[in-house]
Amino acid sequence: MTNLLLISGRAHFLLWALLILPCLTMPALGQTIQGKVTDAGNGDALPGVAIKVKGTSYGTITDVAGAYQLELDEYPKAKLIFTFLGMKTQEVVVGTQSRVDVQLVSDSQELDEVVVMGYSAESKRMLTTSTQVVKSDKLEDLAVGSLDAALSGQAAGVQVTQNSGTPGSALSVRVRGVGSVNAGNQPLYVIDGIPVTSENGSQVSFSGQTISALSDLNPSDIESITMLKDGAGAAIYGARAANGVVLITTKRGKNGKDVINFNAYYGIQQAWKQLDLLNKEQWFEYKNDQLGFEKYSPEYIANYEHDTDWQSEIFQLAPQANYDLSAQGGNERTSYFLSGSYFRQDGIVKGSAYERMSLRLNLDHMLSEKLKVGSSLQFTYSDTDRIEGDQSLNAPLPNALSLPAIYPVRNEDGSFNEDGPYANPVAIAENAVNKAYSYRGLGNVYLDYEIISNLNFQLKGGFDYYQLREHSYDPVTTRQGATYNGLGFNANSQSLNATVNATLRYNKQWADVHRLDVLLGWSAEQYQRRTNFLRGQNFSRPEFEYITSASEIVAADSYGxxxxxxxxxxxxxxxxxxxxxxxxxxxxxxSSKFGNDNRYGLFPAASFAWRAIEESFLQGRKNLSNLKLRVGYGLTGNDAIGDFRYQALFSSGSDYYGQPGIRPSQLPNESLQWETVIQTNVGLDMGWWNDRLSGSFDYYIKTTEDMLLSRPLPLSSGYSSVMSNVGSMQNKGWELQLSYDVLAQSKSVYWNTSLNLASNKNEVLKLYNGQPIDNIGRGSNRIQEGSPISVFYGFEALGVDASTGDMVFADLNQDGEITTEDRTVIGNPHPELFGGWNNQLRWKGFDVQLFFQFSYGNDIYNGTRVYLESMKGADNQMTTILDRWQQPGDITDIPRATANDPNNNNRTSSRFVEDGSFLRLKNLTVGYSLPQPVLEKLHLRKCRFYVSGQNLWTLTNYSGLDPEVNYAGDDDVRLGTDFFTYPNPRVFVAGVNLTL
Structure with missing residues (x-):
């Protein structure tokens, strides 16, 4: 019963009173020592702390205010021992002091820490599954604007890739690897018990620069994040848990004095790297070499006027700001948490920005001793300025890298110059309008009723409403707009996900030996989506940018x-x-995504843990504080494919002479069913020296069966493919987490260092008839049996022929010709090892956080170099071509320049595959908190000033703008490719945290 009583401060106080008071002996009256005991983490008073004079039975306990008093005349050299369950025991020498105030530090073993799990909360020490928890104190020092960015590098086995630096864009979050080709790989996100929408709702393509619905959640509102990584833990969410589950709990009020927090920071972002491109002189000399004769003389080059640094024209110093104001408090019956925030991030590429405003209100109220009700409500508005990316001919960054320096930004009359082979990037950034407005409402209400002792019923209903309105307009002052005399798009999409959960939970403990917790539940969800889309051209004037001003509506669409x-x-x-x-x-x-015969899926799981530390044969080992073995097995599902793929579908729009018509568009497949992921996990939790050093190790095998793939069909059938369960894939790996309190025994300095490492091996086991899926994306990714998903597939480049200047490619089938049959695997986008290293230090009022993120062993296909080292066509080139082959006998790895390339030197080959490994200083924060006497004069509880930097330093051999990149965004098939991709910025911010 001891652990159960810890839930209540008063119960804790009474317990220690019963244990300590009978042992008290009353010394003679004399000199008095007094003080107060508080929680070092939050400053709260700790009632019921046991205080004993070392070597005696004499002592006392703290009262409800955390205060204590002792008479110590009989113990002139007393040492006081402060003990509180869940906290580290502290020993203090009294000496000549008359007052001793003590701050107890939370025991890292956290025996009674409550962890939010599926539909319930459980004691951490009772967990049997592979679960990772990130508390709010780990997020507070990270000046990041989104939830998924806050997860980066925080948990072993959770790979977070910031595919680009586009403000408000989606990140890739992968839990234990990629498990599917077509059915999605993002984890399921559950906020306060309600699954939420995390999909990209955009209808206007921006080449991988997708909008993230998760950007709508304010990271400052988060209390904790629990990641269910293995099948045994995630199976309670069944059909959508194949890629792991991320449980997010927002902050709630507490019984006590009202607390007001104000957090603000302001910073500047910059591009941490630029490509070395040819200047005017180098460009003309290269063109002469390409053409084979001197078209541009030295005199012509010297007199040429323009030498534009297009990267400097398009990159900018970009401000970033965030302001949070929250209040929380309550009494024995009612508690609340209220917050409002404003976040603004301008992009380092001109024309891009993201702005978000959010409000949150969480309420809890005890209607009676048995009945509790509450609600969580969040409202968010965001405004995104988008720019076209990567593959578009009308994108600012790709055009800035591709335009030669010989073209000016503006003409003499001030208008934008459009003489180059590509559109003027500055004109696009300043004149094109690409707006996305999102409106988000997220909330739930619940009722919790204690039917009898230990038996609770909870009913919770929630909703997630998401509206995305998109507006794009290219006026005639841009090249694309001039082509259509103005081009505009308007799109609107609305989605509503409504959820109802009903659970019955019984928990009981007998004689401190048996613990039983039983949960029964029912859940129903209804998802609704409506969209419409319009495209218009030939606008009356450049100033009129809405579709109503277009004389031609060339496309219209709606969907439900x-x-x-x-x-x-x-x-x-x-x-x-x-x-x-x-x-x-x-x-x-x-699920309605499958036919009647396969509509329901069953997802069982089981796990076992042995807390060996409780065995008698380990009780005498003082250095060992924790040892727990875990074994788990579970089945989860994946249904993240298009709706109604099992049915015969027809499409409209097949009109004939003005008469409406329909046509068949999809073959039925009534046998279509869930992808099933079978996962086995073996783990070990360890701790030494009262968990001063702690860690965990997990090994898992995760196999996807009945993989959902588009099976090819003979063209004579009238269809190209049909969705079927025809494949399988496997992920194997290990995860290691270590935490060490380096200076935990020091009274003046605290230093904790933690490391997480993970390694995952992916393999495609089975495809339809063994047929590979080939030529995917810019990196020519390939899915084939026996290899990781989406390896790079092309020709093996052996170097430059010193006699001809052409690339030499391996003739693997030795037929004397270089054909497609000579292609092979030339790279792997998946890392061999990834993780993060975090350091937290405190000294007096100063605090430091030093966080590194790393990835090792992954390859990147540098598609940018395919064009900027092609030495043919009109693109500008990187300065690496200055080392190109120019005459017989030259030894180099850069081929010749030629307008006609019969050897196809820049074909997809290992020439453009680079090592993408990196070590990045992801975050460095230095803060200072004002001392208590100053705070009391200012009537503040806390005042902390800090400076912080993100992406401050990167160690990598990758030659592109950024190694943390994927031009296709969240696409798991087109992996690991850089194609003129928006880089992540370097960020410097200064901020303040105030608590009233």
């Missing part, structure tokens, strides 16, 4: 979708003597 999920689930936890722990769960999901 309704789908649902119905689920039943149960879970049982049993613990014997806190030593042997068992967990079993099962979920049955039904």
């Amino acid at each position: 979708l309704d789908r649902g999920i119905n689920s039943y689930f149960s879970k049982v936890n049993y613990g014997y003597a806190d030593r042997y722990l068992f967990t079993a769960s099962v979920r049955r999901d039904g």
Whole structure:
């Protein structure tokens, strides 16, 4: 019962009173020592702390205000021992002091830490699954604008890739590798118990620069993030848990004095790197070599007027700002948390920006001793200035890298110059309008009723409303706009996901030996989406940018979708003597995405943990503080494919002589069913020296069966493919987490260092008839049996022939010719090892956070070099071509320049595959908190000033703008390719944290 009583401060106080008071002996009256004991983490008073004079039975306990008093005349050289369950024991020499105030530090073992799991909360020490928790104190020092960015490098086995530096753009979050080709690989996000939309709702393509629905969540509102990584833990979410589950809990009010927090920071962003491109002189000399004769003489070059640095014209110093104001508090019956925030980030590429405003209100109220109700409500508005990216001929950054320096930005009359082979990037950035406005409402209400002792019923209903309105306009002052005499798009999409959960939970403990926790539940979700789209051209004037001013409507579309999920689930936890722990769960999901015969899927799981530290044969080992073995097995599902793929579908728009018509567009497949992921996990949790050093190790095998793929069909059928369950894939890997309090025994300095490492091996086991999926994207990715998903596939480049200046490619089939049959795997976009290293230091009022993120062993296909080292065509070139082959006998790895390239020197080959490994100083923060006497004069609880930097330093051999990149955004098939991709910025900010 001891652990259960810790939930209540008063109960804790009473418990220690019963244990300590009978042992007290009353010394003679004399000199008095007094003080107060508080929590070092939050400053709260700690009632019920046991205080003993070392070597005696004499002592006392703190009262409800954390205060204590002792008479110490009989103990002139007393040492006081402060003990509180869940906190590290502290020993203090009294000496001549008359007052001793103590701050107790949370025990890193955190025996009774409550962890949010699926539909319930559980004690951390009772967990049997591979679960990672990130608390708010790990996020508070990170000046990041989005949830997924805050996860970067924080958890072993969770790979977060910031595919580009586009403000407000989506990141890739992968839990234990890529498990599917067509059914999605993002984890399921659950906020305060309600699954939320994380998809890209955009209808206007921006070449991988997708909008993230998760950007709408303010990171400052987050209390904790729990990641369910293995099948045994995630199976309670069944059909959508194949890629892991991220449970987000927002902050709530607490019983006590009202607390007001104000956090603000302002900073500047910059491009941390630019490519070395040819200047005017180098460009003309290269063109003479390419043409084979001197078209441009030295005199002509010397007198040429323009030498534009297009990168400097398009990159900018960009401001970033964030302001958060929150209040929380409550009494014994009602508690609240209220927050408002404003975030603004201009992009380092002109024309891009992101702005967000959000409000949140969380309420909890006890209607009676048995009935509790509450709600969570969030409203967010965001405004994104977008620019076309990567593959577009009308994109600012690609055009800035591709335009030769010989073209000016503006003509003599001040208008933009459009003489170059590509559109003027500055004109696009300043004149093109690409806006995206999102409106987000997210919330839930709940009722929790204690039917009888230890039996609770909870009913929760929630909604996630997301509206995205897009408006684009290219006036005639841009090249694309001039082509159409003005070109405009308007799109609107609305989605609503409504959820109802009902759970019945029973928990009981007998004689401090048996623990039982049983959960039964039902859940239903209804998803609705509506869209419309318009494209118009030939506008009356450049100033009129809305579709109503277009004389031609060339495209119009609308779309509607309704789908649902119905689920039943149960879970049982049993613990014997806190030593042997068992967990079993099962979920049955039904989805409208599948036919009647395969609509429901069953997802069972089981796990076991042995807390060996509780065994008698380990009790005498003082250095060992934790040892727990975990084994888990579970099935999860994946249904993230298009809706109604099992049905025969027809499409409209096949009109004939003005008469409306329809046509068949999809073959039915009634046997279509879920992808099933089978995962086995073995883990070990360890701790030494009262968990001063702690760690965990996990090994897993994760196999995807019945993989959903588009199976090719003979063209004579009238269809190109049909969706089928025809493949399988496997991920194997290990994860290691270590945490060490380096200077935990020091009273003046605190230093904790933590490291997480992960290695994952992906392999495609089976495809339809063994047929590979080939020629995917700019990197010519390939999916084939026996290899990781989306390896790079092309020709093996052997170097430059010193006699001809052409690239030599390996003739693998030795037929004397270089054909497509000579292609092979030339690179792997998946890292061999990735993780993060975090350091937290505190000295007096100063604090430092030093966080590194790294990736090792992954390859990048540098598609930018395919054009900027092609030495043919009209693109500008990188200065690496100055080392090109120019005459017989030259030894170099850069081929010759030629307008006619019969050898196809820049074909997809290993020439453009580079090592993408990097070590990045992701965050460095230095803060200073005002001392207590100053705070009291200012009537503040806390005042902290800090400076912070992100992406300050990067160690990499990659030659592109950024090694943390993927031009296709969140696409898991077109992986690891850089194609003129928007780089991540270097950021410098200064901020303040105030608590009233």
